[in-house]
Amino acid sequence: MTDLAIAANGLRKSYGDKTVLDGVDLAVPEGTIFSLLGPNGAGKTTAVKILSTLVPPDPASGRIRVGGHDLATDAQAVRAAIGVTGQFSAVDGLITGEENMLLMADLHHLSKREGRQVTAELLERFDLTEAAKKPASTYSGGMKRRLDIAMTLVGGPRIIFLDEPTTGLDPRSRHNMWQIIRELVTGGVTVFLTTQYLEEADELADRIAVLHDGEIAAQGTAEELKRIVPGGHVRLRFTDPAAYRSAASALRDASRDEESLALRIPSDGSQRELRSILDRLDSEGIEADELTVHTPDLDDVFFALTGGAGIPDQPKEAAR
Amino acid sequence: MSTPPAPARPARISLAVRDCSTMLRRNLLHARRYPSLTLNLLLTPIMLLLLFVYIFGDTMSAGIGGGGPNRSEYIAYIVPGLLLMTIGSTVVGTAVSVSNDMTEGVIARFRTMAIHRGSVIVGHVIGSVLQSITSVVLVGAVAVAIGFRSTDATVLEWLAAFGLLVLFATALTWIAVGMGLVSPNAEAAGNNAMPLILLPLLSSAFVPIHAMPGWFRPIAEYQPFTPAIETLRGLLLGTGIGNNGWLAVVWCLGLTVLGYLWSTSKFNSDPK
Numbered sequence: 135m136t137d138l139a140i141a142a143n144g145l146r147k148s149y150g151d152k153t154v155l156d157g158v159d160l161a162v163p164e165g166t167i168f169s170l171l172g173p174n175g176a177g178k179t180t181a182v183k184i185l186s187t188l189v190p191p192d193p194a195s196g197r198i199r200v201g202g203h204d205l206a207t208d209a210q211a212v213r214a215a216i217g218v219t220g221q222f223s224a225v226d227g228l229i230t231g232e233e234n235m236l237l238m239a240d241l242h243h244l245s246k247r248e249g250r251q252v253t254a255e256l257l258e259r260f261d262l263t264e265a266a267k268k269p270a271s272t273y274s275g276g277m278k279r280r281l282d283i284a285m286t287l288v289g290g291p292r293i294i295f296l297d298e299p300t301t302g303l304d305p306r307s308r309h310n311m312w313q314i315i316r317e318l319v320t321g322g323v324t325v326f327l328t329t330q331y332l333e334e335a336d337e338l339a340d341r342i343a344v345l346h347d348g349e350i351a352a353q354g355t356a357e358e359l360k361r362i363v364p365g366g367h368v369r370l371r372f373t374d375p376a377a378y379r380s381a382a383s384a385l386r387d388a389s390r391d392e393e394s395l396a397l398r399i400p401s402d403g404s405q406r407e408l409r410s411i412l413d414r415l416d417s418e419g420i421e422a423d424e425l426t427v428h429t430p431d432l433d434d435v436f437f438a439l440t441g442g443a444g445i446p447d448q449p450k451e452a453a454r
Numbered sequence: 455m456s457t458p459p460a461p462a463r464p465a466r467i468s469l470a471v472r473d474c475s476t477m478l479r480r481n482l483l484h485a486r487r488y489p490s491l492t493l494n495l496l497l498t499p500i501m502l503l504l505l506f507v508y509i510f511g512d513t514m515s516a517g518i519g520g521g522g523p524n525r526s527e528y529i530a531y532i533v534p535g536l537l538l539m540t541i542g543s544t545v546v547g548t549a550v551s552v553s554n555d556m557t558e559g560v561i562a563r564f565r566t567m568a569i570h571r572g573s574v575i576v577g578h579v580i581g582s583v584l585q586s587i588t589s590v591v592l593v594g595a596v597a598v599a600i601g602f603r604s605t606d607a608t609v610l611e612w613l614a615a616f617g618l619l620v621l622f623a624t625a626l627t628w629i630a631v632g633m634g635l636v637s638p639n640a641e642a643a644g645n646n647a648m649p650l651i652l653l654p655l656l657s658s659a660f661v662p663i664h665a666m667p668g669w670f671r672p673i674a675e676y677q678p679f680t681p682a683i684e685t686l687r688g689l690l691l692g693t694g695i696g697n698n699g700w701l702a703v704v705w706c707l708g709l710t711v712l713g714y715l716w717s718t719s720k721f722n723s724d725p726k
Contacts, residue, residue: 186463186566214568234560240476241569243469269487285563417689 139164139293140185143196147189154180156348162341164292167315167325169339170207171332171435176345179221182297185326186218192217198326201293215289221298223278224285227271231262231281232452234270238288256284260314273320276307283314293324300334312337332359344435351439360430362438366403368411371396371424384418385411403427470570484551485585490586495547498651499540499593506660506682507533518661530689533597534686535659538679540593541586542650545630548582550569552634553643575721579627586623604690615689618702622682625706626650628713635720654679676704678705 140162147155148388154177162168170178183189187209198205201215218224225234232253239249242275252377257263260280265273271282281300286294296315300308315338318325329335335342336356343353370385371394372378378395388397401407408427415422428434485492506514514524518531555561555578564574571598594602607615630647637643657679674680681701688695 186564209569213566216566218563219565220559220562222559224563226480226558226560228487233483235474237480240479241473241564241567243472289567304655391647 137202138162138199139166140168140200140326141291142198144184144194145181145184145198147177147184148192150193154348155184158345158348158350162324162326164324165319165322166339166340167319167327169335170326170328170345171330171342172328172345175329177348178345179297181345182220182295182326182328186216186295187212188218214289215291216293216295217286217289218295219282219286219297219299221301223282225270225273225278225356226282228269228318231270231273232257232266234281234285235288238285244288244291256287258345260284276303276310279303279307279311280314283311287318291323293326294318296325296327298330300352310335311401314381332430334411336360336388345441346439352435355416359435362435364433366401366428366430368399368401368408369396369397369424369426369428370411370415370422371426373423377420377422380418381415381420383422383424384414384420392424403429409417459681470489473570473573474576474580475655477573478580479577481551481577482584483579491547491550492589494543495543496540496589498543499536499589500560500596501531502539503536503597504600507510514661516531518665529597529600530601530605530691531687533594533602534690535654535657535683536597537590537593537619537686539659540589541619541626542654542679544586545582545623545626545650546590546627546644546647547585548578548627549630549634549637549643549647550640551579552631553637554640556635557639573717573723575717578631579591579624581610582627583620583623586627587620590619590623605688605692607692610691615686616670618682618689618706621703621706621710622678625678625709625713628710628717630713631715631722632635632713635717653677654683658679658683678702678709681705709718 138161142160144282145155146153146159158177158181160168170181180189185205187205191198191205200212203211204216205212218280225231226237228307229237235253235256236249241250244252246310254263254380255391257266260283262284264276264280265277270278273281279441283296283299291386299315300311303311312334315325315327318358325338327335327338339356341354342356342359344351352359370381371387373395375395378397381397382390385397385399388399390397398410401411502724507525507529511525511528515525515528515531516523516530555574562583565651593704604612630650634643637646657674657677661677663674663680666674681698682705684698685702687693688698
């Protein structure tokens with residue numbers, strides 16, 4: 135299949151003076167997982183809201199087609215083709231998980247029998263059968279997210295939008311969610327996924343677009359993007375300002391973080407490179423209080439794409 | 455992409471009806487699961503009924519009638535007002551639950567589904583009108599239990615009284631839904647809807663307008679509760695209705711149209 139599930143040209147949106155999306159082009163082939171990668175505030179959620187018909191794009195936007203239907207003229211047909219799981223759980227907390235599912239079945243105009251059958255199947259598939267009769271508000275974060283996706287699947291959508299589906303989940307739930315997402319595409323469904331984690335996009339997506347300040351900074355497969363990223367870095371932290379200063383003069387290629395007395399040295403984390411760093415420190419008689427090796431993550435992609443400026447240093451997810 | 459073609463018009467209407475009834479079921483389920491809000495709102499009119507009849511009843515009736523204390527006459531006088539006040543009280547709950555509902559992520563989900571756009575609101579409105587009528591029947595039953603009797607109302611008059619109550623409930627519900635939609639949270643919604651409980655106190659519900667100070671009479675006279683109360687009184691107790699009948703209907707239709715336009719435009723405008 136070469137048809138595009140999502141095709142957007144010059145997607146624009148601003149709220150007042152603030153431009154959130156500044157001419158974004160997207161092309162997602164059917165049956166693939168596409169990931170929109172970016173930090174908080176990059177415009178990911180806005181992109182999902184527009185493509186899922188929740189908010190209209192600015193009139194200056196180009197043509198946008200989702201599921202073969204024009205977003206501007208045939209929003210209802212777009213809605214019939216898509217399923218959306220937002221960043222904040224879209225379940226009705228006052229009623230039970232099963233009632234939530236039956237509600238979706240009714241809204242998709244399934245017959246009573248079909249509705250019961252689909253509900254039972256999906257609750258089973260997402261390991262929610264035991265909790266089916268409990269109010270959704272009593273569910274854990276991971277259970278709510280699973281119910282959310284189960285509800286999205288009731289109508290058998292061809293295109294599924296997942297807005298940060300793993301944010302706030304514990305590691306086990308996150309891996310469960312990844313498995314669920316992988317299974318979705320085996321049935322030919324197209325998945326449009328947003329995430330803050332390069333690791334997640336890397337695991338799941340066929341193609342990744344990096345969104346920065348409302349523009350696509352780079353687009354490609356995970357491999358292609360990693361080539362842009364210069365292989366991660368080593369971080370050295372000191373408690374003694376004098377040791378920090380002498381280390382900084384010994385390692386001239388390091389970028390400095392004066393506030394936390396830390397140095398950041400570009401490195402692929404190989405044994406040889408680590409030894410060379412340690413040798414240089416030893417020869418000066420400097421001892422670092424902490425040494426961590428960072429594999430490429432979203433921060434590095436951003437440092438590479440935006441010239442090292444722009445985003446604050448965040449705690450690393452992928453420290454080894 | 456295998457999307458079914460847009461259905462023909464009759465099919466569209468039947469799907470819209472189906473979506474509305476699904477949403478109505480959802481709201482009734484909420485009300486059944488969490489009855490405390492509804493019951494709390496029911497307490498206000500029942501307490502006022504008992505308070506005015508058993509504590510203030512003798513004095514009030516002596517003051518109004520000019521003769522001696524006559525408690526049973528006063529029961530008859532205040533019941534129509536209290537029935538309408540019950541509706542005002544119930545729709546405060548509507549404003550609160552609409553406001554609560556709009557903060558739920560599930561509303562955003564509904565907006566991305568190929569369902570009838572208005573069904574969310576229509577479900578709330580029909581659910582709330584049914585709840586109002588149930589509450590009115592319950593308060594009415596208490597009134598009958600403590601001695602309220604209609605004076606030879608015909609079947610037609612009973613039907614008209616019922617129709618008026620439904621009409622009035624519909625009007626106040628649409629206004630309350632609008633209040634719920636513009637309120638940032640449930641507390642604000644409860645406060646914004648307060649006038650719907652307070653207005654009956656400023657009407658002819660408890661004392662006749664001619665017994666009020668002159669400067670206050672216009673306030674009591676030109677508001678929806680007074681003509682509706684006078685009409686209900688006339689239908690159930692045989693007092694004079696005069697202009698109040700059509701005034702009440704005009705108020706109800708006006709508020710319904712206003713509330714409908716306000717609510718739907720609020721709901722259809724872009725979410726944040």
